[in-house]
Amino acid sequence: MTIQTEVKELHAPGHRACPGCGCAIAVKLILRETGPNTIVVSPTGCLETFTSPFRGSSWEVPWIHSLFENAPAIATGVLAGLNSKGNVDGTKVVAIGGDGGTYDIGMGALSGMFERKDDILYICYDNEAYMNTGIQGSSATPLGAGTTTTPVVGDSFGKMVSKKDLLAIALAHDVPYVGTASIANPADLKKKVRKGMDNPGPAFILMLSPCNLGWGFEPEDTVELARKAISTGLFPIVEFENGRLVSAQKIKPVPVEEYLKPQKRYQHLYKKENFNEVLKAIQEKADRNIEKYDLAKDRN
Amino acid sequence: MDLPLGGVCKAGESRKLETGKWRSFRPVVDKAKCIKCGRCAEFCPDSCMEIKEDGAEVNLYYCKGCLICMRECPVDAITKEVEEK
Numbered sequence: 001m002t003i004q005t006e007v008k009e010l011h012a013p014g015h016r017a018c019p020g021c022g023c024a025i026a027v028k029l030i031l032r033e034t035g036p037n038t039i040v041v042s043p044t045g046c047l048e049t050f051t052s053p054f055r056g057s058s059w060e061v062p063w064i065h066s067l068f069e070n071a072p073a074i075a076t077g078v079l080a081g082l083n084s085k086g087n088v089d090g091t092k093v094v095a096i097g098g099d100g101g102t103y104d105i106g107m108g109a110l111s112g113m114f115e116r117k118d119d120i121l122y123i124c125y126d127n128e129a130y131m132n133t134g135i136q137g138s139s140a141t142p143l144g145a146g147t148t149t150t151p152v153v154g155d156s157f158g159k160m161v162s163k164k165d166l167l168a169i170a171l172a173h174d175v176p177y178v179g180t181a182s183i184a185n186p187a188d189l190k191k192k193v194r195k196g197m198d199n200p201g202p203a204f205i206l207m208l209s210p211c212n213l214g215w216g217f218e219p220e221d222t223v224e225l226a227r228k229a230i231s232t233g234l235f236p237i238v239e240f241e242n243g244r245l246v247s248a249q250k251i252k253p254v255p256v257e258e259y260l261k262p263q264k265r266y267q268h269l270y271k272k273e274n275f276n277e278v279l280k281a282i283q284e285k286a287d288r289n290i291e292k293y294d295l296a297k298d299r300n
Numbered sequence: 301m302d303l304p305l306g307g308v309c310k311a312g313e314s315r316k317l318e319t320g321k322w323r324s325f326r327p328v329v330d331k332a333k334c335i336k337c338g339r340c341a342e343f344c345p346d347s348c349m350e351i352k353e354d355g356a357e358v359n360l361y362y363c364k365g366c367l368i369c370m371r372e373c374p375v376d377a378i379t380k381e382v383e384e385k
Binding site: 224 | 310314317344359368
């Protein structure tokens with residue numbers, strides 16, 4: 001069997017991600033920008049699982065995984081180790097975690113990392129549930145989405161409360177660079193990774209990462225759904241420097257239906273009349289985002 | 301399986317894993333239509349697309365057949381075929 005070595009990516013192919021994985025696209029793009037002089041830290045999650053089976057690591061940069069809850073603390077330790085040796089090569093530390101390890105289980109450690117103002121770039125690929133263990137809801141699961149722990153039975157319509165606002169939590173810690181990015185716009189994603197690395201002190205990037213298995217859509221639609229999340233206003237692409245909004249990607253808003261309808265996790269909302277309220281609430285959330293960040297293109 | 305001393309894992313060892321075996325559809329590039337824009341290569345989760353002189357080429361050793369390349373191609377140069385084993 002020939003080993004295929006000609007693919008020039010630091011995130012090697014042959015990894016065990018599902019076909020059409022949004023996270024796999026993201027990590028490939030992120031590592032293209034960070035380059036080899038980087039140490040990556042991951043909490044438990046899809047990324048950790050699909051890149052590190054025994055004798056099947058797809059990392060070609062130094063990479064460390066410890067536990068579900070402590071990736072930011074491990075990153076701090078890696079950085080402290082580098083600094084104690086002088087860090088003459090200027091090696092950067094980047095943590096990449098899923099929404100489970102970031103929004104829920106690693107929240108405390110992440111808050112500590114933000115507070116200490118460690119020079120680490122933390123990137124959260126948010127697929128809005130615990131996909132790797134079987135689609136259990138997380139605090140990143142949005143209102144109305146069905147998962148195995150927010151089931152759709154009778155009058156229950158999936159997740160009953162809305163998603164945690166992680167961007168606001170990062171901003172509340174006075175993180176100097178906070179932004180959102182998307183696999184649908186690789187140039188912007190890479191630009192933000194660069195900014196986050198160059199920025200002294202902590203940086204945080206939130207990235208929506210569609211999961212065809214958990215959300216229920218065809219693998220080929222991964223990038224298209226990431227695009228729809230932006231154009232509906234549900235996932236605004238914004239950037240904050242020192243707490244001030246410095247850029248927001250303008251959109252021509254489309255109804256949230258275009259984003260929700262192709263996904264199985266939202267199908268029930270279109271089948272029962274009394275779920276209309278939920279649909280309305282989702283549309284209102286999108287409208288609020290559009291107003292808050294002034295996303296709509298001027299009509300002229 | 302021959303185990304390495306101390307259970308050491310090497311960087312990028314996944315390169316030997318043939319994920320192409322998972323495929324049920326195969327993307328086929330019409331090189332006459334391909335404009336070599338590189339969108340398929342940018343979006344491929346498995347880094348299967350390579351832009352060569354005469355157009356995009358699929359690395360079938362790794363391609364899992366997700367068909368994001370087909371969906372994202374701006375000139376519809378990529379179509380799918382059922383994989384026969």
